[in-house]
Amino acid sequence: MSNVNATGESAGPRPVPDAADEDSIVPIFKAYTVSAAAWLVFATCIGLIVALKFPYPDLLTAPAFSFGRLRAIHTNDAFYAWAAPALLGLALFTAVRSCGVRLYSPMLAWISLGLINVAAVCGTIALDLGYNAGDQEYREWPDWIRMILAAAFVLTAWNMLATVRGRRDTDLYVSNWYTISGVLWTIIIFSVVLIPWYQYGLGQVAVQGYFMHNAVGMSFTPLALGTLYYALPKLLNRPIYSYALGVLAFWTNLAFYPILGAHHFLFSPLPWWFQTLAIVASVAMMVPVLGGSANFLLTMSGQGDWLHRSPAMFILVGILCYLTGSAQGTIEALRSMQQIWHLTNFTVGHSHLTMYGFITFAIWGGVYALLPQATGRTAPDLALGIHFWFSTIGVVIYVLSLSIGGTEQGLDWLRGAPFIQSVVDQAPYWLWRAVGGGMMVAGHLVFAFNVAIMVGWPGRQAAADLGPAEVAA
Amino acid sequence: MTPRDRMLVAIFGTSASAYVALSMAMAVLPGIWLSQTPPGPGVVKLTQQQAMGRRVYIAEGCAYCHTQQVRPLSTDTIFGRAAAPGDFAYQTPELLGSERTGPDLSNIGTRQPSTVWQFMHLYEPRSVVKQSIMPAFPWLFRVVDKAPEGAAAVPVPKEYAPTQGVVVPTAKAEALVAYLEALKQPALPGAPSAPAAAPPPAAPPAAATPAGGFDAAAGATLFAANCAVCHGDQGAGVPGAFPSLVGDPVVNDADAATHIRTVLRGLSGKTIGGTKYDAAMPPFAEAINDQQIADIVDHERSSWGNKAPLITAKDVAGQRGQH
Numbered sequence: 001m002s003n004v005n006a007t008g009e010s011a012g013p014r015p016v017p018d019a020a021d022e023d024s025i026v027p028i029f030k031a032y033t034v035s036a037a038a039w040l041v042f043a044t045c046i047g048l049i050v051a052l053k054f055p056y057p058d059l060l061t062a063p064a065f066s067f068g069r070l071r072a073i074h075t076n077d078a079f080y081a082w083a084a085p086a087l088l089g090l091a092l093f094t095a096v097r098s099c100g101v102r103l104y105s106p107m108l109a110w111i112s113l114g115l116i117n118v119a120a121v122c123g124t125i126a127l128d129l130g131y132n133a134g135d136q137e138y139r140e141w142p143d144w145i146r147m148i149l150a151a152a153f154v155l156t157a158w159n160m161l162a163t164v165r166g167r168r169d170t171d172l173y174v175s176n177w178y179t180i181s182g183v184l185w186t187i188i189i190f191s192v193v194l195i196p197w198y199q200y201g202l203g204q205v206a207v208q209g210y211f212m213h214n215a216v217g218m219s220f221t222p223l224a225l226g227t228l229y230y231a232l233p234k235l236l237n238r239p240i241y242s243y244a245l246g247v248l249a250f251w252t253n254l255a256f257y258p259i260l261g262a263h264h265f266l267f268s269p270l271p272w273w274f275q276t277l278a279i280v281a282s283v284a285m286m287v288p289v290l291g292g293s294a295n296f297l298l299t300m301s302g303q304g305d306w307l308h309r310s311p312a313m314f315i316l317v318g319i320l321c322y323l324t325g326s327a328q329g330t331i332e333a334l335r336s337m338q339q340i341w342h343l344t345n346f347t348v349g350h351s352h353l354t355m356y357g358f359i360t361f362a363i364w365g366g367v368y369a370l371l372p373q374a375t376g377r378t379a380p381d382l383a384l385g386i387h388f389w390f391s392t393i394g395v396v397i398y399v400l401s402l403s404i405g406g407t408e409q410g411l412d413w414l415r416g417a418p419f420i421q422s423v424v425d426q427a428p429y430w431l432w433r434a435v436g437g438g439m440m441v442a443g444h445l446v447f448a449f450n451v452a453i454m455v456g457w458p459g460r461q462a463a464a465d466l467g468p469a470e471v472a473a
Numbered sequence: 474m475t476p477r478d479r480m481l482v483a484i485f486g487t488s489a490s491a492y493v494a495l496s497m498a499m500a501v502l503p504g505i506w507l508s509q510t511p512p513g514p515g516v517v518k519l520t521q522q523q524a525m526g527r528r529v530y531i532a533e534g535c536a537y538c539h540t541q542q543v544r545p546l547s548t549d550t551i552f553g554r555a556a557a558p559g560d561f562a563y564q565t566p567e568l569l570g571s572e573r574t575g576p577d578l579s580n581i582g583t584r585q586p587s588t589v590w591q592f593m594h595l596y597e598p599r600s601v602v603k604q605s606i607m608p609a610f611p612w613l614f615r616v617v618d619k620a621p622e623g624a625a626a627v628p629v630p631k632e633y634a635p636t637q638g639v640v641v642p643t644a645k646a647e648a649l650v651a652y653l654e655a656l657k658q659p660a661l662p663g664a665p666s667a668p669a670a671a672p673p674p675a676a677p678p679a680a681a682t683p684a685g686g687f688d689a690a691a692g693a694t695l696f697a698a699n700c701a702v703c704h705g706d707q708g709a710g711v712p713g714a715f716p717s718l719v720g721d722p723v724v725n726d727a728d729a730a731t732h733i734r735t736v737l738r739g740l741s742g743k744t745i746g747g748t749k750y751d752a753a754m755p756p757f758a759e760a761i762n763d764q765q766i767a768d769i770v771d772h773e774r775s776s777w778g779n780k781a782p783l784i785t786a787k788d789v790a791g792q793r794g795q796h
Binding site: 053054055057058061062063066067068069071072130131132133134135136137161164165167169170171172177180181184185188189192193197198199200201202203204205206207208210211212214218250254255258259261262264265267268269270271274339343344345347348410413414416417418419420421423424 | 476477478480481484485488489491492493495496499500501503504505506507508509510531532533534535536537538540542544545546547548551556557558560561562563564565566567568569570571572573574575576598599602604605606607608609610611612694697698701
């Protein structure tokens with residue numbers, strides 16, 4: 001097992017990378033982030049239209065703008081066109097810098113980014129034309145498009161493994177455990193659902209239960225956590241609290257997470273023991289979640305005097321949402337709670353607390369911490385603050401309104417009210433959700449502006465905030 | 474192999490192979506096993522048209538708001554019997570869904586047998602259920618000057634109708650409605666044919682005192698849940714499509730026998746006040762119990778200006794026996 005010394009790079013000075021290294025990873029990291037930020041703005045504008053269709057159902061009545069098509073575009077683009085390339089860019093940069101090596105193959109990285117964008121464009125067009133693989137969450141793109149996406153992950157796995165192979169130490173910094181495993185696991189997840197032979201009727205229900213949850217917890221979660229294990233020590237200039245705790249959380253996440261998927265189909269005709277196993281695993285997930293969150297929070301503790309002015313605020317929100325979102329998921333998985341919350345809007349609030357509050361904030365923390373390290377340009381404090389508060393207040397409104405509304409919806413069903421009553425009662429919450437969503441989108445426009453500043457688009461005269469010495473630190 | 478490479482193999486060889494094993498155990502093997510679930514009794518394959526309708530259902534993302542899984546919970550009894558494994562034998566891709574913003578559709582073919590209602594509802598949901606937030610699907614219809622020979626125009630209420638011409642369904646709309654009408658849960662062998670003791674809706678609030686010897690709150694709730702989608706929440710119906718209950722001779726008849734029998738057995742093709750109504754009304758004898766039917770009948774007989782003698786569950790039981 002590795003030890004704390006392996007993190008030495010993250011806290012101490014690091015040799016200035018040579019010109020060739022800068023040439024390869026920097027433009028790649030920039031391109032992944034720019035591409036992802038553009039898709040974030042697009043995917044969440046679509047999300048806002050979808051949200052507005054709840055209070056205003058006759059808004060934009062046309063096939064290309066219909067709810068049933070745009071919802072899948074919003075979720076798939078948020079997953080695969082925003083979060084995936086943003087995290088892969090961060091993971092590639094982390095691999096290069098934490099190992100003090102050059103990127104194995106810039107060409108592979110460019111091809112991967114190209115494939116992701118081809119898949120996202122094709123997937124968006126396909127869904128908008130009604131070519132939906134089956135209305136099953138996060139696997140709506142037609143099979144051949146998801147194969148393109150899987151190919152991008154295969155190339156990235158190859159590139160990352162070959163890159164970290166060139167490191168000097170025997171030990172491998174824990175970030176790479178998470179990110180490279182996350183990419184390998186994603187390839188496995190995609191492969192399992194692309195093979196059709198065991199996916200008929202109820203068999204597909206079991207596979208879908210596995211997929212929709214593993215796509216989040218065995219793909220985005222490890223990639224985001226791996227990024228934070230590098231970005232947070234870098235930002236705070238101190239090592240992670242416990243390397244061993246990070247490794248423990250890694251293995252326990254692997255042991256429990258793959259089992260909990262069926263908790264999306266509690267009370268369904270899936271075998272009862274299969275559902276119970278999922279509930280047990282959902283409870284066991286508190287081990288890696290508490291271990292991981294404690295590790296980050298303890299790393300941050302004592303830094304309060306300047307934390308509030310730093311991009312570490314994004315990481316703090318990310319970790320708090322990881323903790324609360326995961327705890328919420330565990331509670332939701334209990335049968336007694338499912339009776340009220342399952343199939344209601346509460347679930348939508350939960351998925352935004354996790355994919356947005358956790359994953360997306362972690363990405364922002366990583367980008368604001370690491371992109372300036374690559375380019376030597378930081379985003380203006382004011383713009384950083386505007387982005388932070390718009391997105392934070394937005395997601396709080398979003399999650400609270402749907403959590404309260406979803407609970408009321410479930411209670412309406414429980415007391416035997418006419419079904420339409422559960423729709424009527426949601427009206428104010430759906431309006432608030434759109435308000436929260438609007439604030440989130442506004443935050444994303446500021447984020448896109450900040451990315452533009454950090455990659456140096458406004459022109460060379462925009463003075464670099466960090467000198468070369470600081471860049472290297 | 475260098476120690477550095479051995480370290481990579483140890484970490485990622487273990488994490489990847491452990492995940493392959495867990496994926497086999499939690500997805501592939503259950504998938505193989507459950508894919509062989511035989512169809513339940515009475516579960517049949519879709520016709521070609523119904524299968525096309527199912528593809529329209531998927532393309533338009535209907536499953537994002539409509540589940541097709543009735544759980545063995547009190548919240549779900551209004552949608553049908555609890556789902557059985559054999560129900561899903563021919564359902565690939567599966568459409569169980571994860572959200573129920575709209576009602577569950579496992580048994581919609583039984584619960585709403587009216588083709589006309591489905592067309593009106595798809596063309597503009599608010600033309601039949603004004604509180605609905607379902608998207609309208611006008612692109613599944615065509616506006617023509619005159620309905621073609623042998624086909625009926627959709628009786629869209631004036632406020633939602635195109636300024637000129639009439640609305641007729643396309644092949645896609647016809648297929649989608651054929652699919653929806655095929656969604657009928659076959660009875661499970663050994664299951665009771667009539668609801669022995671369907672759970673009454675929640676206790677009425679104290680404010681709603683029973684008026685005229687029946688539970689007015691229960692009647693209003695049951696009417697809203699079972700009848701209002703066609704007859705409107707004020708009983709006014711939809712002109713030309715669903716008859717109004719306001720001032721209706723059967724509803725106001727002192728002899729309630731026909732009124733009760735209509736609720737028990739359903740109705741179609743009836744001419745009322747010179748208008749022939751093609752839309753089929755479903756029978757409620759199997760769906761709700763005598764007390765609930767009595768509450769609905771009494772609600773109709775005492776609301777919106779209707780004044781007719783009230784009935785009791787005993788009267789309903791009496792009509793159940795008659796043929």
